[in-house]
Amino acid sequence: MIPPEAAKASDQVRADLDRLLPVLEPRLLTPFRLGEAMRLAEGMRYSLEAGGKRVRPVLCLLAAESVGGGLESALPGAIALEYVHTYSLIHDDLPAMDDDDLRRGRPTNHKVYGEGHAILAGDGLLTEAFAVLAASGRADAVALLAEAAGWRGMVGGQALDLEGEALTASGTDFGWEHLQTIHRLKTGALLRASVELGGLLGGADSIQQASLRAYGEAIGLAFQIQDDILDATSDAATLGKRAGKDQGRGKITYPSLLGLDGARRALQEATERALCHLPSLPNPSSLQAWARYLAERIA
Amino acid sequence: MIPPEAAKASDQVRADLDRLLPVLEPRLLTPFRLGEAMRLAEGMRYSLEAGGKRVRPVLCLLAAESVGGGLESALPGAIALEYVHTYSLIHDDLPAMDDDDLRRGRPTNHKVYGEGHAILAGDGLLTEAFAVLAASGRADAVALLAEAAGWRGMVGGQALDLEGEALTASGTDFGWEHLQTIHRLKTGALLRASVELGGLLGGADSIQQASLRAYGEAIGLAFQIQDDILDATSDAATLGKRAGKDQGRGKITYPSLLGLDGARRALQEATERALCHLPSLPNPSSLQAWARYLAERIA
Numbered sequence: 399m400i401p402p403e404a405a406k407a408s409d410q411v412r413a414d415l416d417r418l419l420p421v422l423e424p425r426l427l428t429p430f431r432l433g434e435a436m437r438l439a440e441g442m443r444y445s446l447e448a449g450g451k452r453v454r455p456v457l458c459l460l461a462a463e464s465v466g467g468g469l470e471s472a473l474p475g476a477i478a479l480e481y482v483h484t485y486s487l488i489h490d491d492l493p494a495m496d497d498d499d500l501r502r503g504r505p506t507n508h509k510v511y512g513e514g515h516a517i518l519a520g521d522g523l524l525t526e527a528f529a530v531l532a533a534s535g536r537a538d539a540v541a542l543l544a545e546a547a548g549w550r551g552m553v554g555g556q557a558l559d560l561e562g563e564a565l566t567a568s569g570t571d572f573g574w575e576h577l578q579t580i581h582r583l584k585t586g587a588l589l590r591a592s593v594e595l596g597g598l599l600g601g602a603d604s605i606q607q608a609s610l611r612a613y614g615e616a617i618g619l620a621f622q623i624q625d626d627i628l629d630a631t632s633d634a635a636t637l638g639k640r641a642g643k644d645q646g647r648g649k650i651t652y653p654s655l656l657g658l659d660g661a662r663r664a665l666q667e668a669t670e671r672a673l674c675h676l677p678s679l680p681n682p683s684s685l686q687a688w689a690r691y692l693a694e695r696i697a
Numbered sequence: 698m699i700p701p702e703a704a705k706a707s708d709q710v711r712a713d714l715d716r717l718l719p720v721l722e723p724r725l726l727t728p729f730r731l732g733e734a735m736r737l738a739e740g741m742r743y744s745l746e747a748g749g750k751r752v753r754p755v756l757c758l759l760a761a762e763s764v765g766g767g768l769e770s771a772l773p774g775a776i777a778l779e780y781v782h783t784y785s786l787i788h789d790d791l792p793a794m795d796d797d798d799l800r801r802g803r804p805t806n807h808k809v810y811g812e813g814h815a816i817l818a819g820d821g822l823l824t825e826a827f828a829v830l831a832a833s834g835r836a837d838a839v840a841l842l843a844e845a846a847g848w849r850g851m852v853g854g855q856a857l858d859l860e861g862e863a864l865t866a867s868g869t870d871f872g873w874e875h876l877q878t879i880h881r882l883k884t885g886a887l888l889r890a891s892v893e894l895g896g897l898l899g900g901a902d903s904i905q906q907a908s909l910r911a912y913g914e915a916i917g918l919a920f921q922i923q924d925d926i927l928d929a930t931s932d933a934a935t936l937g938k939r940a941g942k943d944q945g946r947g948k949i950t951y952p953s954l955l956g957l958d959g960a961r962r963a964l965q966e967a968t969e970r971a972l973c974h975l976p977s978l979p980n981p982s983s984l985q986a987w988a989r990y991l992a993e994r995i996a
Binding site: 430433434435437438439442485489492494495512513514515516517518520521522524525526528529531532533534535536537538540541544545547548549550553554555556557558560561579583 | 729732733736737738784788791793794811812813814815816817819820821824825828830831832833834835837839840843844847848849852853854855857859860878882
């Protein structure tokens with residue numbers, strides 16, 4: 399039985415998606431219509447069109463609304479976030495990284511366009527993220543995204559994750575703290591930045607911005623725990639990507655470290671920590687619903 | 698015998714390097730001292746330390762000075778340009794792209810750190826370029842660099858170049874115009890942006906900025922022609938990278954299209970076109986010397 403709170407959250411999430419995606423989707427593909435490097439543009443569109451729930455841009459837009467800001471002000475941030483996220487998936491799927499053939503139920507970018515073009519499609523999307531954000535005139539927003547996405551954030555987390563695999567294979571043991579560092583950087587930094595970018599562009603004051611930051615940090619952690627739980631318990635048809643791949647490679651995950659029940663408790667705690675930062679915001683209800691939804695999602 | 702003009706140019710170039718590199722070099726490595734992803738930072742430093750003449754940052758600084766701007770104002774642009782250039786070399790050298798083992802006389806990044814880390818080192822440098830530029834508060838500078846470096850510029854040129862190799866291998870013929878498009882994007886866009894960024898950060902008015910843009914476009918072309926000539930006529934010890942590699946792969950080059958003499962004439966023309974835009978600037982002498990130097994360099 400679905401608890402009544404979850405059902406409510408899910409209605410709110412569906413309503414947010416119905417309202418926001420029709421604004422967001424056409425804008426995501428707009429820059430890549432005309433240009434000289436058409437095959438490259440096609441590759442970038444291929445991965446953007448693979449879709450997904452657009453969690454990061456939607457969180458950015460909702461964070462702007464949560465502090466009373468308008469959608470339009472936060473749209474450049476939302477678009478930039480999805481470009482950064484999509485580039486990171488393209489590069490992560492490469493043979494030299496996670497070596498995946500399937501992503502969101504379709505062949506990965508390099509399977510269709512070749513490795514060279516996939517690397518360039520990623521580079522192009524990352525660069526375009528900053529172009530879009532800079533066009534809004536907000537150097538502070540560029541700085542925030544670059545910090546979260548770069549070597550001190552997402553890219554650094556991916557590097558530690560890559561090294562971790564090699565070390566685990568050689569028999570080195572990792573602890574809880576190291577796992578948290580990897581995830582805080584690899585997945586957490588960009589999710590937190592999604593919420594912060596929305597606050598910044600939506601005109602949050604410094605107290606509201608601190609609440610959004612803390613909320614973003616907590617849902618980032620919750621998101622990763624749920625990812626690990628799904629990887630351990632779900633199948634490829636549901637996930638749209640290879641399941642059990644992390645465990646299969648001896649990668650450390652929350653379930654492998656805490657057990658499945660322990661991981662579920664950690665997920666619950668992180669979600670509640672996220673929720674406790676919201677009540678002081680002018681319009682907290684969507685962000686509340688999304689925190690619950692992200693912890694309950696099945697893919 | 699060295700013509701007296703070239704000797705003069707070369708003295709000026711040496712004086713500029715002696716003055717600018719001690720300011721630039723320590724700043725290039727500063728961001729990568731402390732962090733959680735230390736091996737990644739080490740890989741980024743490895744490629745930054747490989748050095749070279751720092752053509753792009755130096756052009757940026759000299760362009761700022763040519764319109765009366767100070768060094769400090771243009772330094773974030775100079776650093777960002779070298780990060781973008783270095784990332785592009787790391788990614789271009791990957792097996793899926795140009796597959797090179799040697800760069801500036803040292804093993805390429807992926808030969809030392811592995812492909813996965815090399816991809817991430819490139820991603821990290823590209824992202825840090827925008828972080829540095831954004832920290833100066835100039836969204837217009839971020840926009841300029843992102844446009845030049847992205848899929849409509851450098852990345853697009855690299856994609857066309859990759860496709861060109863495949864098409865040449867299949868027997869398709871390319872003309873002069875297609876070659877120019879590739880180079881205008883692949884090498885030209887970032888060189889032009891180097892000069893434009895210096896002008897922008899140095900406070901150029903719109904007429905000065907148009908002169909700098911035209912100068913940058915012309916030296917970008919000259920640079921590529923000279924690169925092709927050197928690839929065809931030099932050896933690996935002098936170049937610090939594999940020589941004859943473009944011709945060896947049947948890649949179209951200026952010498953293969955125009956003959957060696959024709960390529961030298963085109964180089965001369967482009968250099969003179971660059972020079973004719975400078976006399977109206979307050980301090981044109983360094984940019985004049987560099988245009989001559991880039992056409993006469995031997996590596």
